[in-house]
Amino acid sequence: MLFSFSASIAVLLAALPATGGSPVSDPWDALANKALVNQIKANHGACNPRNAAVRREWGSLSKSERKHYIDAVRCLASKPPKHDRSFAPGSQNRFDDFVATHINQTWTIHGSGNFLTWHRYFTWAYEQILRKECGYNGYQPYWAWNKYADDPINSPIFDGSPISMSGNGAYVPHNDSEIAPGVFIPAGTGGGCVTSGPFKDWSVNLGPMWPSLKIPGLVAQNGTGLEYNPRCLRRDISPDAAAWTRTELVMDLFNETTILGFQNLLQGMVPTPGYLGVHSGGHFTIGGDPGGDFFTSPGDPVFYLHHAAIDRAFWTWQNMDPSSRTYVVDGGTNLPFPVNTTLDDIVDMGRALAPPETIRDLSNTMGGPFCYVYV
Numbered sequence: 111m112l113f114s115f116s117a118s119i120a121v122l123l124a125a126l127p128a129t130g131g132s133p134v135s136d137p138w139d140a141l142a143n144k145a146l147v148n149q150i151k152a153n154h155g156a157c158n159p160r161n162a163a164v165r166r167e168w169g170s171l172s173k174s175e176r177k178h179y180i181d182a183v184r185c186l187a188s189k190p191p192k193h194d195r196s197f198a199p200g201s202q203n204r205f206d207d208f209v210a211t212h213i214n215q216t217w218t219i220h221g222s223g224n225f226l227t228w229h230r231y232f233t234w235a236y237e238q239i240l241r242k243e244c245g246y247n248g249y250q251p252y253w254a255w256n257k258y259a260d261d262p263i264n265s266p267i268f269d270g271s272p273i274s275m276s277g278n279g280a281y282v283p284h285n286d287s288e289i290a291p292g293v294f295i296p297a298g299t300g301g302g303c304v305t306s307g308p309f310k311d312w313s314v315n316l317g318p319m320w321p322s323l324k325i326p327g328l329v330a331q332n333g334t335g336l337e338y339n340p341r342c343l344r345r346d347i348s349p350d351a352a353a354w355t356r357t358e359l360v361m362d363l364f365n366e367t368t369i370l371g372f373q374n375l376l377q378g379m380v381p382t383p384g385y386l387g388v389h390s391g392g393h394f395t396i397g398g399d400p401g402g403d404f405f406t407s408p409g410d411p412v413f414y415l416h417h418a419a420i421d422r423a424f425w426t427w428q429n430m431d432p433s434s435r436t437y438v439v440d441g442g443t444n445l446p447f448p449v450n451t452t453l454d455d456i457v458d459m460g461r462a463l464a465p466p467e468t469i470r471d472l473s474n475t476m477g478g479p480f481c482y483v484y485v
């Protein structure tokens with residue numbers, strides 16, 4: 111290499127307010143910093159520390175950075191949809207294009223071998239469209255759940271301030287949440303419409319398909335879930351679910367030595383009864399409608415901060431040992447016929463979002479269509 115690794119890493123680290131020269135006390139952050147150095151050492155292509163985008167934690171963004179992100183998300187909801195009308199007749203805007211895509215593909219992208227790369231690409235496409243179509247000049251922030259797991263409502267994500275992702279739903283009495291057919295967690299602390307912050311007037315237009323929130327009138331739509339069904343954004347912030355995203359449980363992921371072990375633990379697909387995992391833990395910390403809906407969850411704007419954190423966990427695990435963990439895939443598809451997932455499988459989210467890519471090309475955040483890292 112013509113430039114030294116230590117110099118190029120120094121360029122990148124100098125740009126990171128998150129580390130700021132002080133000792134890193136969060137174990138995930140400490141491991142992520144090691145992963146970052148490993149990834150840079152392992153990649154010698156066009157993407158390098160001088161041009162890689164750096165995704166940062168929501169709480170480490172400045173007030174104006176948070177405001178720019180929020181403004182861009184609101185902008186997406188003001189732009190016309192690009193999906194074919196016949197595919198998603200209820201899609202009202204560009205934001206809904208993402209919701210419709212996720213609803214349509216839900217059965218083939220969860221609990222499957224493509225789960226991690228599909229959601230990585232989906233979150234990246236969202237970031238790119240915020241930048242290209244709504245003038246956003248930052249990168250996709252993530253929600254480090256573990257930093258706020260003891261008190262999510264007072265976190266900078268959910269405190270309801272003008273530079274948060276909006277607060278909890280108003281409290282309405284409701285039963286326990288049905289997070290999968292016949293599986294319940296205790297009712298959360300909201301359940302009503304979001305009343306504070308930049309998304310308090312947000313319109314949810316698609317679904318519901320699998321509403322976890324049990325309140326009168328919120329029932330699964332017949333059909334595809336892609337018809338127009340306008341309603342308020344509801345949240346039901348759950349301390350019980352947030353407990354599944356504590357630091358110890360996040361760090362358990364990094365003791366897994368195979369991609370199958372990692373993705374199964376992350377998604378709670380383990381023999382331990384009631385084990386939620388950080389993926390469901392984050393989703394049901396948000397809860398409500400559409401946040402707690404298996405199909406429609408991307409209709410809550412905080413989805414993308416959650417899935418950036420899922421991607422950061424994947425990225426951390428991969429770059430603990432990039433030579434053996436970057437181009438690995440395991441598991442299968444659920445429907446229509448179970449087949450093993452391979453690196454040559456195509457992820458196709460439809461041309462309204464991003465071009466088709468192989469899982470191989472979506473496996474390295476410094477390769478294929480990507481050039482980004484996490485701090």
Ligand SMILES: [Cu+2]
Pocket residue numbers: 212219220229
């Ligand atoms: Cu999903």
